[in-house]
Amino acid sequence: MLKVGSTMPVFKPRHLMILMVALAGVTMSILAWIAWHDPAINFLPHDRRAEWIVFPGAVDARAHWFAGIDASFRREFVLVNQPSRARLSFRGMRRAEVKINGVPVRFQPNRNWKEITSIDVAEQLHAGTNLIEARAFNHNGPPALWLTLASDQLSLHSDQSWEASFAGSSWRHAVSAAAAKTPGPGNSIAGGARTLDAMKKSWPFWFVLVGIGAAATFLCCVTFNRYPTVGLGKTLLLIFAGLWLLLFWNNTRLLPFHAGFDSKEHLKYINYIQEQRALPLPTEGWEMYQPPLYYLVAAASLAVGKLSINDPMSVFVLRLLGAFFGIAQFVFTFLSLRLLLPARVALVGLLLAVFLPMHLYLAHYVTNEILAATLATAALYFCLRLLRSDKPSASQFAWLGLAIGAAMLTKATGILLLPIVIAAIAGKLAYARAPIAISLRNLGLLLAICFAVCGWHYTRIWLRFGTPLLGNWDVISGFTWWQDPGYHTAADYLRFGRALVNPVFSGFAGFADGIYSTLWGDGLCGGASSLSVAWNQQPMAAGYLWALLPTTLIIAGMGVAIFQFIRKPSSELFLLLGFCTVLILGLIFMTLKVPSYAQAKAFYGLSALMPLCFFGALGWETLTRARVWLRFILGAPALVWAMNSLATYWIVPSVSQHLYAVKALGAQGNIDRATAEAAKAVEADPSNATARGFSALSLSELGRDEEAIKEAERAIELNPSDSGAHLQLAISLKRSDTERAIVEARRAIELGPENSSAYQFLTNCFLELRRYNEVVDLGREWLAVSPYDATAHAALGTARAENGDLTEAAQHLGYVMMLRPEAERAHARLRQILLSLAREPDGLQRLREIAVNAPDSPRMLDELARLLATYPDAKSRDGAEAVQLAERACAMTDRRIPALLDTLAAAYAEAGDFSRAISTIEEALNRARTSGDSDAIKLSERILASLRENLAYREEPQ
Numbered sequence: 001m002l003k004v005g006s007t008m009p010v011f012k013p014r015h016l017m018i019l020m021v022a023l024a025g026v027t028m029s030i031l032a033w034i035a036w037h038d039p040a041i042n043f044l045p046h047d048r049r050a051e052w053i054v055f056p057g058a059v060d061a062r063a064h065w066f067a068g069i070d071a072s073f074r075r076e077f078v079l080v081n082q083p084s085r086a087r088l089s090f091r092g093m094r095r096a097e098v099k100i101n102g103v104p105v106r107f108q109p110n111r112n113w114k115e116i117t118s119i120d121v122a123e124q125l126h127a128g129t130n131l132i133e134a135r136a137f138n139h140n141g142p143p144a145l146w147l148t149l150a151s152d153q154l155s156l157h158s159d160q161s162w163e164a165s166f167a168g169s170s171w172r173h174a175v176s177a178a179a180a181k182t183p184g185p186g187n188s189i190a191g192g193a194r195t196l197d198a199m200k201k202s203w204p205f206w207f208v209l210v211g212i213g214a215a216a217t218f219l220c221c222v223t224f225n226r227y228p229t230v231g232l233g234k235t236l237l238l239i240f241a242g243l244w245l246l247l248f249w250n251n252t253r254l255l256p257f258h259a260g261f262d263s264k265e266h267l268k269y270i271n272y273i274q275e276q277r278a279l280p281l282p283t284e285g286w287e288m289y290q291p292p293l294y295y296l297v298a299a300a301s302l303a304v305g306k307l308s309i310n311d312p313m314s315v316f317v318l319r320l321l322g323a324f325f326g327i328a329q330f331v332f333t334f335l336s337l338r339l340l341l342p343a344r345v346a347l348v349g350l351l352l353a354v355f356l357p358m359h360l361y362l363a364h365y366v367t368n369e370i371l372a373a374t375l376a377t378a379a380l381y382f383c384l385r386l387l388r389s390d391k392p393s394a395s396q397f398a399w400l401g402l403a404i405g406a407a408m409l410t411k412a413t414g415i416l417l418l419p420i421v422i423a424a425i426a427g428k429l430a431y432a433r434a435p436i437a438i439s440l441r442n443l444g445l446l447l448a449i450c451f452a453v454c455g456w457h458y459t460r461i462w463l464r465f466g467t468p469l470l471g472n473w474d475v476i477s478g479f480t481w482w483q484d485p486g487y488h489t490a491a492d493y494l495r496f497g498r499a500l501v502n503p504v505f506s507g508f509a510g511f512a513d514g515i516y517s518t519l520w521g522d523g524l525c526g527g528a529s530s531l532s533v534a535w536n537q538q539p540m541a542a543g544y545l546w547a548l549l550p551t552t553l554i555i556a557g558m559g560v561a562i563f564q565f566i567r568k569p570s571s572e573l574f575l576l577l578g579f580c581t582v583l584i585l586g587l588i589f590m591t592l593k594v595p596s597y598a599q600a601k602a603f604y605g606l607s608a609l610m611p612l613c614f615f616g617a618l619g620w621e622t623l624t625r626a627r628v629w630l631r632f633i634l635g636a637p638a639l640v641w642a643m644n645s646l647a648t649y650w651i652v653p654s655v656s657q658h659l660y661a662v663k664a665l666g667a668q669g670n671i672d673r674a675t676a677e678a679a680k681a682v683e684a685d686p687s688n689a690t691a692r693g694f695s696a697l698s699l700s701e702l703g704r705d706e707e708a709i710k711e712a713e714r715a716i717e718l719n720p721s722d723s724g725a726h727l728q729l730a731i732s733l734k735r736s737d738t739e740r741a742i743v744e745a746r747r748a749i750e751l752g753p754e755n756s757s758a759y760q761f762l763t764n765c766f767l768e769l770r771r772y773n774e775v776v777d778l779g780r781e782w783l784a785v786s787p788y789d790a791t792a793h794a795a796l797g798t799a800r801a802e803n804g805d806l807t808e809a810a811q812h813l814g815y816v817m818m819l820r821p822e823a824e825r826a827h828a829r830l831r832q833i834l835l836s837l838a839r840e841p842d843g844l845q846r847l848r849e850i851a852v853n854a855p856d857s858p859r860m861l862d863e864l865a866r867l868l869a870t871y872p873d874a875k876s877r878d879g880a881e882a883v884q885l886a887e888r889a890c891a892m893t894d895r896r897i898p899a900l901l902d903t904l905a906a907a908y909a910e911a912g913d914f915s916r917a918i919s920t921i922e923e924a925l926n927r928a929r930t931s932g933d934s935d936a937i938k939l940s941e942r943i944l945a946s947l948r949e950n951l952a953y954r955e956e957p958q
Contacts, residue, residue, distance in 0.1 A: 186752020
């Protein structure tokens, strides 16, 4: 039975249920309205008249920087005669251009890309075959198109029958944006362990666990009836704490390097504090937007031992911190459960807290998540004690304020706890008819201590950036990035199931799969962009099926808690249900704001571990009350799940552990140690093709080609269909037999069409052999797999230029300049191409062709505009075209760059608009002076002097 201390009988059950449903409806309606209408949210609104379509690119687990890459879509259709009317309706994420039969459709663009543009285009159609083309641009996700064309003869709409090309790639059939994303053969995240396969492969292991679980369940039933549960709870806490410490001792030996989500960036934060003796600003590092408490504790802990983040011992210290935080977390969870549930039932919740996979794996990583969750759980414990006190003391409010403030100083999600705590306490005080003055004093004390602990940090950020909450996803932070899928549809929040079949990286399938895969296992592989984990993969994969039992218990318990709250409202249930609700809503909102597959992480809600364990224990109690036989039936698989979790994260010397070390050490540049680990992997299982392949790669890095070739050939013998093995053989062969290496690379692409590394290797071979036609053909296929790869565009640009196709070469160099702004070589090559074209008799026409197809690259647009506005020979100048290009470049950069404003001023002058030219150059000069850029100041002054004499500015090409 639930032990309720304070009730709040303000509403009748029926009225309370109506109110809760209404609040849920209003909240979801607000979220839906934001998703459907806010142009800053990459959500594709459903409209049954047409589908949103995208290019079928390969799934990519890596992050991309903002770049306005475009996709082209086309569709042919036949008309018997010219229609009298034809209504075109379209929209593109985030901008779209449409041509019909090669003629651009002129329209007034909407300020909100989600609004539909409609226009009559009957005059642009004709009898016979017609072609409609659309080009969509998007800087923070894949371009998407929604389009309908309705006439008295046909109804055309965007669907999979359209063809698409991405940034100059080969043409493919478009796909529905709502379809679940799946990595294909050759992809770095394809081929993860499947749940049913894992169960089949390790059935003797499960047979043993089931036997142990059944025996332990029987023993527990006997023990609970004979011995006092209070002493048993303390004993179990000590046993579980010892087990955690033993687990971490074992794993530190076998995982002797830092690991985890963005671990390098978290370590940079710690190192900054150690070296600078100060706190960083959010703009100084990827994770430096985080509140500082964890990093201060970590830096101080290292300082005690006079360690830096580069010392091997720092791994042990930071991992031990994670272990202690995790132990504290489940201790506070058990203490909280004891306030609400009988001791025997609370032990079920303790089992969940100790062996919850996301709790176990996250504690091994360098992250602030564990400390933030521990402090939030401590705050919930203090709040529950306060709510159950007849006369809460001022010290209770003070301790609660301290815990909440510390949680907020560790991670911003701690803020979500504060309003729920205040509301729960206010409800209790109101029901208890506590004196208003005393209540306000105590609540004021709580808030004062909370803000004294963390307020200085948020005030510091607010004063510097104009907002107290800043993340690395905010443009103001300077980290302009996005990650696949780059958008969401309603289907992403409605489907579920992949996590039960192929759980690793199942977040690509939808929100629920992402949450499930990271709650019951390390479904994102510790933040790696590949299937690389140190954990035991077979138990981890099978664990997702065993986790169906605790999932059922949690859902059942949540339903019971809601029913009990409606029937008999209490502050305690309001606290737990309310906190879970705001966390879930916060997670949904953040996945809308940052539409990344990796945003749907369950451990962002690790602060709600105690409520989850409460719901699980309550579900257990509800289902097994007065059913001893059911306790045994459910208890055995529950213990199997717990033992499986421990087995998953107890690292043992194995092939997967050695291969994980190979990748980690190779990424750190420690090739010798990586080679040694690869050799250990082969020794552990000589028949493992992946181990042989990594051994070949490591040997090749050391220049031991003959040994590398033998290992790679052996890997292919063991697994002839392994794309990676063929690529590793190709790499090993390259120095000695280039033609055979090319054959193997082609085979790698044939077996793994999404193996981007194979495309890169083969392209480089062709470039070295000057086989440019093959580079062009292969490069377009490569772009279909990796359209955001600057190396692919650079290779295509080089090959096109060498073949004399300067228009296409310029386009790909523009993509390089977008994707890699520091690529001065591409900039110089583009300038050389443009100047060579300007000197040709038909140079102006060819420059206009480049301008028509130019990507959204500000530097490329500026280069074109400057040439068209300032070139000495009038035959290669076009003021109107220069103005369009320069205005587009300035709009894309919010008129912040003086050099682009200089070009715009020169373009206005060439077009004869000297008044706008002078005002623009003065704007450029002011910006240059503000930034202290002496070169920009001199250029602006030269242009201004020319304009004041009513002379268009001319610039000799260099």
